[in-house]
Amino acid sequence: MSAPFLMELWDVYGVVQVIRKGEVLFENAYGYASIEFGIQNDIHSRFSIASISKQFTAFAIMLLHDRNMLDIDASAQLYLPADMKLDESITVHYLLSHTSGLTNFYRFEDDFFAGYNRLDYSRSEFFRRYIDRKPANPPGTAYDYNNANYNVLAWIIEHVSGERYEDYIRNHIFLPLGMVNSDVDDGCKPIRNRSSNYSRDFGTTVKSPYHNEKFSVGAGAVVSNCADLYKWYRCLRDRLMLSPMTYTRFFQENQNRYCYGLEHHHIYGTDRYSHGGDHLGISAYMQNYFDEDICIIILSNNESINQYRLGNAISDILHDVDVKAPARYEELPMDESELREYCGTYLRDKIQIELINGKLYFTRFSGNLHIEIYPIGEGRFARRFSDQIEPYIIARSEDGKMTFFGFVKEEAC
Numbered sequence: 001m002s003a004p005f006l007m008e009l010w011d012v013y014g015v016v017q018v019i020r021k022g023e024v025l026f027e028n029a030y031g032y033a034s035i036e037f038g039i040q041n042d043i044h045s046r047f048s049i050a051s052i053s054k055q056f057t058a059f060a061i062m063l064l065h066d067r068n069m070l071d072i073d074a075s076a077q078l079y080l081p082a083d084m085k086l087d088e089s090i091t092v093h094y095l096l097s098h099t100s101g102l103t104n105f106y107r108f109e110d111d112f113f114a115g116y117n118r119l120d121y122s123r124s125e126f127f128r129r130y131i132d133r134k135p136a137n138p139p140g141t142a143y144d145y146n147n148a149n150y151n152v153l154a155w156i157i158e159h160v161s162g163e164r165y166e167d168y169i170r171n172h173i174f175l176p177l178g179m180v181n182s183d184v185d186d187g188c189k190p191i192r193n194r195s196s197n198y199s200r201d202f203g204t205t206v207k208s209p210y211h212n213e214k215f216s217v218g219a220g221a222v223v224s225n226c227a228d229l230y231k232w233y234r235c236l237r238d239r240l241m242l243s244p245m246t247y248t249r250f251f252q253e254n255q256n257r258y259c260y261g262l263e264h265h266h267i268y269g270t271d272r273y274s275h276g277g278d279h280l281g282i283s284a285y286m287q288n289y290f291d292e293d294i295c296i297i298i299l300s301n302n303e304s305i306n307q308y309r310l311g312n313a314i315s316d317i318l319h320d321v322d323v324k325a326p327a328r329y330e331e332l333p334m335d336e337s338e339l340r341e342y343c344g345t346y347l348r349d350k351i352q353i354e355l356i357n358g359k360l361y362f363t364r365f366s367g368n369l370h371i372e373i374y375p376i377g378e379g380r381f382a383r384r385f386s387d388q389i390e391p392y393i394i395a396r397s398e399d400g401k402m403t404f405f406g407f408v409k410e411e412a413c
Contacts (some may be wrong), residue, residue, distance in 0.1 A: 003037070005139055009326055009327070009328055009387070010305055010385070010386070010387055011031065011205075011264070011302070011304050011385065012030045012031055012093060012300065012304050013030060013031030013032055013033075013195070013198060013301045013302040013304070014029070014030055014031065014041060014047065014195075014283070014298070014299050014300030014301055014302070015027070015028070015029045015030070015039060015042075015043055015045060015225075015226055015293075015297070015298075015299050015300075016030075016177055016297070016298050016310070016314075017043065017226040017230070017296075017297045018026055018294075018295070018296050018297075018314060018318070019230060019294070019295045020292070020293060020294045020295075020318070021277055021293045021294075022293070022343055024383070025102055025318075026314075027043050027226070028043075029042045029043050029045065031043040031301075031302065032195075032198075033045050033193075033194075033195035033196065033301070034195070034196050034212060035143060035198065035205065036196075036207065036305075037195075039342060041195055043225075043226055044181075044182055044193065044225055044226075044227065044351070045193060045194075045195045045225060045299075045354035046182075046191060046192075046193050046194045046195065046223050046224060046225045046234070047194070047195050047223065047224070047225065047282070047284065047300070047301055048185065048194075048197060048221075048222075048223055048277075048279070048281075048282050048284075048288040049220075049221075049222050049223070049224055049229075049277050049282075049284045049299065049300040050220045050276075050277025050282045050284050051147075051219065051220055051275060051276065051277040051278070051279075051284075052222070052229075052275050052276070052284050052286055053216075053218075053219065053220045053221055053222035053277070053284075054150050054218075054219060054220075054261040054275065055261030056173055056222055056232075056261070057150050057153050057157070057165075057169075057218045057219070057260055057261060058096055058153070058250070058261030058262075059241075059242075059250070059260075059261070060157050060168055060169055060172065060173060061092065061096060061153055061156065061157065061260075062242055062246050062249070062250050062260065063172055063241065063242065064160055064161065065092075065246060065249075065387060066242050066243050066246045068314055069160050070092060070156070070160050071092070071239070072091070072092040072093045072096065072249070073091055073092070073093055074091060074092065075088045075089070075090065075091055075092075076090050076091060076092050076094075076095055076100075076156060077090070078212050079092065079156045079160050080152070080155060080156060083124060083127075084127055084131075084132075084152075084155065085132065086131075086132075086152070087101075087135055087139060088289050089138075089139045089140070090102070090135070090139045090169055091110065091139070091140075092153070092156065093328050094139050094140050094149075095149040095150070095152055095153050095156075096142070096153065096260040096261070096299050097150070097254040097255065097258055097259075098139050098143055098144055098146055098149055098255075098256075098258055099139070099141070099142065099143055099144075099254065099255055099258065100135070100139055100140075100146070100148075100149050100152075101137035101139045101140075101141070101142065101144070102131065102133070102134055102135060102136070102146055102148045102149060102152070103130075103133040103134070103135070103136045103146075103148065103284075104129075104136065104144055104146040104148065105123035105130045105148065106146075106147060107388055108117060108347055108351060108407070109350075110404060112130055112215075113211075114209065114211070114350075114364070114365050116129070116130075116215075116278060117211045117212055117215040118210055118211055118212060119212065120212070121212050121214035121215060122235065123155070126151075126215065127155075130148065131148055131151065131152060142255075143254075143255035143256040143258065143260075144299055146312070147216070147219035147220070148219075149219075150218040150219035150261075151215075151217055151218050151219055152218070153218050154217040154218025154219075155217075155218075157218075157275050157310050158214070165182070165217055165218060166184035166186065166301060169222075170182075170183070170184070170185055173241075174228075176241065176339070177228075177231050177232065177235050177240075177241075178231055179224070179228040179232065180223065180228070181193075181224060181225045181227060181228045181233050182223065182225075182367075183222070183223050183224075184217075184221050184222055184223075184229045185213045185221045185223050186213060186214055187212055187213035187214055187223070191223050193225075194223055195301040196281075196301060197279075197280060197281025197282055197301050197302070198281050198301060198302040199280060199281050199302065199303060199369065200302075200371065200372075200384075200385045200386075201305070201368075201369050201370050202356075202361070202370045202372070203372055203384065203385065205302070206369075207281075208280040208281030208282075209365050209368065209369060211280060220277065220279065225299075226297050226299070229295075229297050230295055230297070233286075233288055233295040236273070236290065237288070237293065238291045240337045249283065251264070251273065251353075258280070259273070261275065262274065262288075263275060267315075268293050268315070268319040268321075270289055270292055271289070271290065271291060272287055272288065272289055272315070273288045273290070274286060274287040274288065274311070275309075279317035281301060281302055282300070282301065282303075283298070283300040283302075283303055283304075283305055283306070283307040284299050284300065284307060285297075285298045285300065285307035285308060285310070285311045286298070287311050287314075287315060289315075294315075294318060296311055296314055296315065298310055303386055304386055304387065305386075305387050306386070306387040306388065306389055307361075308389070309326070309387060309389055313326075323340050326387070328382075329374075329376040329382040329388075329391065330376060331374050331375065332375045332376055332377055332378075333364060334375050336355065336358055337376070339355050339358075339360050340355050341402070342360065342381075342402065342404075343355050343360075343412060344402065344409040344410065344411055344412045345409065345410045345411050346402075346403070346404045346405065346407040346408070346409050346410065347405075347407045347409065347410075349366045349367075350366075351364075351404060351405060351407060352367070353394070353404065353410040354370070356370070359372055359374075360372070360373050360374065360375075360381070361373065362381075362383075362392070371383055371384075372384040373392060376391055377391075379393055379394050379395040380392070380393060381393075381394060392404070396398060
């Protein structure tokens, strides 16, 4: 597998497991679960799985649909509390398939990420401030991957079932499947054997910036491990718990190859259902080949690996496709005067490039996290300590102004 080669390039924390037809082909654990206590990750460690969580939310909705407690083709408004008003043309299906048109508030210029989501959680205030907005697109017309869809689905689950989201997921999915190592993190409860999340600041490993996990309801926040996720794989493979008709709808491909909480690709002459997860200190990916009975699980509690590159490389190896050895981007030497041209504030308190001791840093979180980047070509930069597929582009616009993530540099260093 490619994993051993990656260890030589990146300081990887996490686990990789590959199972085919019930046989473990590869499994290993890397790095620390807790630097503070000197605890290493092992194959039983529990990790935050970020957006892999969405498939559990989608499955819970399908359970309610199967039990005639809701109709996924009906207006979502029918299944929400009276104080939550959505456009009536937004169906539950549109939420599940990311075609609702709801405003996506995870943009750099918004104040949600690394701002509002650090505050105390109030469902009504969260809904009023970030969900209750005019749709960005007419419902059903455009695919836009958006956590807001799955936040709303979690609230539908609560309103229809009468149970808290985390209780419904536990009682109706985790416990029936024997997933005793899985839970929904509310940011407060202690979760045994759970690996802490780490990032890099000035090249030093630090605890990942805080965010209130309650804001991830429905869209993230599940904590699990390899053993439990393999049980989940078998539930989907063997089509347990849902009726055949409902399973067909669950796996049906919609816009942009998105099903419900899963992406579908036809590759290697077979079907792959997968989903990844990325957040602060989290890199997760799960690939399912049900016809070939292959399950690939990658869970990481730092941001050093690109889980998609690794997962696809493992899939290539399993399907006898040649895989190039992983490599770092080659650094292009630049003197400080050249590097300084890229420095400045592109979006106040959110996007800043600084030159410190001869090194370039992408500074985040109001100057509290410094991500070292290095030049690999004119206007192209890579993160020093992460496997990055697409480099950052910092380039001049037609009027000669420097831009980064589409934002024009406001002021120089």
